[in-house]
Amino acid sequence: MTKKLNAAKAAVAAAAAILISGTAVAQEIKLGFNGDLSASPSAQSGQAAVLGIRAAIEDVNAAGGVLGRNLTLVVRDDLSQPPKSIQNMSDLIDNEKVVTIFGPTNSGNAMAWKQIPNQKKIPVINPISSATDITKPVSAGADNYMFRVSMVDREQISGLVAYTKANPAAKKIAFMAETTGYGQAGLKDLQEVSQLYDVKPVTTEKFGVNDTDMTSQLNKLKGAGVDTILVWAQGTPLGQLERSKQKVDYSPQTITSWAADNNSFLDAAGKELAGKPLFLRTISPELTPKQQQLFDRLSSHISSASPFGFAAHAYDATMLVVHAIKQAGTTDGPKVREALENLEAPYDGYMKTYNKPFSKTNHEALIAADYKWVKWVDGKLAPYSDETTKSLKPSDFKM
Numbered sequence: 596m597t598k599k600l601n602a603a604k605a606a607v608a609a610a611a612a613i614l615i616s617g618t619a620v621a622q623e624i625k626l627g628f629n630g631d632l633s634a635s636p637s638a639q640s641g642q643a644a645v646l647g648i649r650a651a652i653e654d655v656n657a658a659g660g661v662l663g664r665n666l667t668l669v670v671r672d673d674l675s676q677p678p679k680s681i682q683n684m685s686d687l688i689d690n691e692k693v694v695t696i697f698g699p700t701n702s703g704n705a706m707a708w709k710q711i712p713n714q715k716k717i718p719v720i721n722p723i724s725s726a727t728d729i730t731k732p733v734s735a736g737a738d739n740y741m742f743r744v745s746m747v748d749r750e751q752i753s754g755l756v757a758y759t760k761a762n763p764a765a766k767k768i769a770f771m772a773e774t775t776g777y778g779q780a781g782l783k784d785l786q787e788v789s790q791l792y793d794v795k796p797v798t799t800e801k802f803g804v805n806d807t808d809m810t811s812q813l814n815k816l817k818g819a820g821v822d823t824i825l826v827w828a829q830g831t832p833l834g835q836l837e838r839s840k841q842k843v844d845y846s847p848q849t850i851t852s853w854a855a856d857n858n859s860f861l862d863a864a865g866k867e868l869a870g871k872p873l874f875l876r877t878i879s880p881e882l883t884p885k886q887q888q889l890f891d892r893l894s895s896h897i898s899s900a901s902p903f904g905f906a907a908h909a910y911d912a913t914m915l916v917v918h919a920i921k922q923a924g925t926t927d928g929p930k931v932r933e934a935l936e937n938l939e940a941p942y943d944g945y946m947k948t949y950n951k952p953f954s955k956t957n958h959e960a961l962i963a964a965d966y967k968w969v970k971w972v973d974g975k976l977a978p979y980s981d982e983t984t985k986s987l988k989p990s991d992f993k994m
């Protein structure tokens with residue numbers, strides 16, 4: 596009888612333990628990350644973003660969590676493959692029951708699945724990829740669940756064209772772009788934004804992402820007297836472009852995409868030639884004291900200083916979600932989206948102080964006026980300033 600009683604007590608205790616364990620798990624608020632962590636040159640950006648999210652979660656949990664519950668992160672590597680990225684979205688939303696997703700690393704993957712969070716009503720905040728259309732509503736007037744705390748191609752291009760318009764040395768301008776989806780989307784933005792500034796290119800040239808010799812295109816620009824080139828391409832072809840300019844002894848001012856901040860550009864161009872182009876980043880190489888604290892905290896896990904900005908984006912993105920959940924008083928997707936679109940309290944982040952960063956029609960937290968001018972100097976990223984950059988005001992950046 597005693598054995599049976601003890602067995603019954605043990606069974607009850609085991610059931611209680613399971614129930615308690617299940618309750619504890621249920622009390623966690625799950626966030627998700629879906630992006631490339633291993634397969635492409637951009638993987639280092641995804642790795643940095645995950646570090647930033649985890650740092651924010653650690654700080655939030657140490658302060659008591661959100662709505663009395665701890666945060667936890669579920670990570671999925673999409674291997675830079677759209678089908679895998681789509682599969683990850685379904686897994687994170689339907690199986691893991693995350694309340695928000697961060698990512699992806701690659702713009703093409705975001706465009707492949709952006710309809711999913713809008714259908715499932717789960718907010719996504721992108722701390723990495725920059726394609727302009729990522730945060731556009733799926734249809735006019737529709738609720739939009741795609742947000743971003745990162746560079747935006749069209750905002751970035753607005754900065755590049757504003758600089759060109761204000762630079763008295765820019766007399767004859769040309770556009771160049773790689774033939775990938777990334778390059779052609781950027782070229783489309785260049786063409787549309789330049790019309791707002793009445794900046795008219797003399798000509799436009801294209802090149803392949805794997806091309807190592809662009810001398811033919813450059814000779815055409817040189818013959819036309821082009822003194823300023825606006826280029827949209829990834830890091831390696833940008834480096835090859837600089838080498839090709841050297842071959843034909845041609846030194847126009849080159850203003851390019853932020854892909855030039857990647858080590859792949861430095862490796863392809865070499866230290867000396869890497870110092871030629873001017874570009875924008877969301878974060879200055881000269882970190883603020885607050886940014887330096889986060890860098891020191893994470894630096895042992897980051898491959899180089901270049902991707903640190905993505906960690907800062909991701910930390911801030913996580914905290915904006917936390918503020919939205921607190922304001923909404925729930926993790927319900929539509930209510931969190933509404934709170935993000937009307938955040939009542941400012942948040943002093945690592946990138947800036949966010950004062951109503953989003954609205955119903957604007958889901959971009961960082962805009963052209965927030966970006967920093969940068970060049971490579973002796974193999975290191977350095978802030979850049981000249982009379983033209985000093986003259987630019989927020990009102991000069993047109994969208």
